[in-house]
Amino acid sequence: MTRERLTAQRLTRAAAELADEIGFANVTVSALARAFAVKPAALYSHVRDLQDLRVRVAALALAELADRAASALAGRAGKDALVAFAGAYRGYAKEHPGRYAAMQIELDGIDPRGEAAQAARRHAEMTRAILRGYRLAEPDQTDAVRMLHGTFHGFVSLEIAGGFRHTPRLVDASWSRTLDALHAVLTDWPPPEAGPR
Amino acid sequence: MTRERLTAQRLTRAAAELADEIGFANVTVSALARAFAVKPAALYSHVRDLQDLRVRVAALALAELADRAASALAGRAGKDALVAFAGAYRGYAKEHPGRYAAMQIELDGIDPRGEAAQAARRHAEMTRAILRGYRLAEPDQTDAVRMLHGTFHGFVSLEIAGGFRHTPRLVDASWSRTLDALHAVLTDWPPPEAGPR
DNA sequence: TCCCATCACTTAAAGGCTTTAAGTATTTGC
């Protein structure tokens, strides 16, 4: 019974699977060891500790999402690109809620040369690429990047958390109209202090 | 030494304090018991279990935020109301990161007649009140409520998580411009499929 | 081919967490 040897990569992938199945918060060294029919202590040769494992899952998810977003973006521009990128984001989050949750961990003390930080940079670059279609100059571009990121993340995480389930309106429809609204406001980005009224 | 008796309310309040200090994820029955110089088991007369404690903190936070938002909204309308509401939301989240995190727990299996669900309903009502200034009919109103909620939550939680710290631009400025953009798009809410280009 | 070192995992153990059950002491109501 020469079972497959453990590696950090295999552990990370399995942890990501587990996260989608039982929730990111329930991904523990013990649970992962059980999945490999191995004692918990065995994992510590491959992964520093639980925190390390979780950061690895976050990095995996970030990279996967960046890949998917890049594919979605390929060959598109303008509103098309916006919708495709947003769709990739939302689709990934809904297919992989555990991985998505992993991405939300504090990325503060993370190695800026690590895979996670690199994937995060790819995301930012893609968002800026979308905005190129709208001809926004700095600092408007940065503001718009932040607004887009915030809107995507906020909408999707409220949707996953069930925050929209109390109103019958289809969430897909609201998502679509939210993208229409974002497109409109990017097309005609208002100057500062557009004035009340 | 007649120390103050424990109650669910006092525990909840202390847990909220603790959450802001050490992070919501680190609020445990043990830590809370320590704060009261009491054995962990003592808490179980007042609170069903850890999950119950956490839901109580979430409900407290939701109610506090609803109060603050209501004050901010009083006597305002139009963009003024939007900015005040959003400011209350962001201010609360930044002052009380632990409580804010508590609000993000799955509210799925929650008692719909409980304090938490009630506070959530107050939030939705206030958001709709803001939108009254923009004369949106259903289903646009629901879509806009979802977009606003999502944008506020997403922006603020990315900010707290440190997602904006890699660009020098002041976050306050981006927040302000994001509100300008929301105001603009609410003022001139685009019809469905506004068409690419 | 044999041996030895390394590797990959197990065993063992300490310490923290949640949660229940049973015990004790204090307070409360009559």
Next chain:
DNA sequence: GCAAATACTTAAAGCCTTTAAGTGATGGGA
């Protein structure tokens, strides 16, 4: 002033993380 309820402690089981030491298989060198 006494009995009963209350409020907390003690005790214990079970699960978690993490480190250290142990074991057996593997594979490279002679």
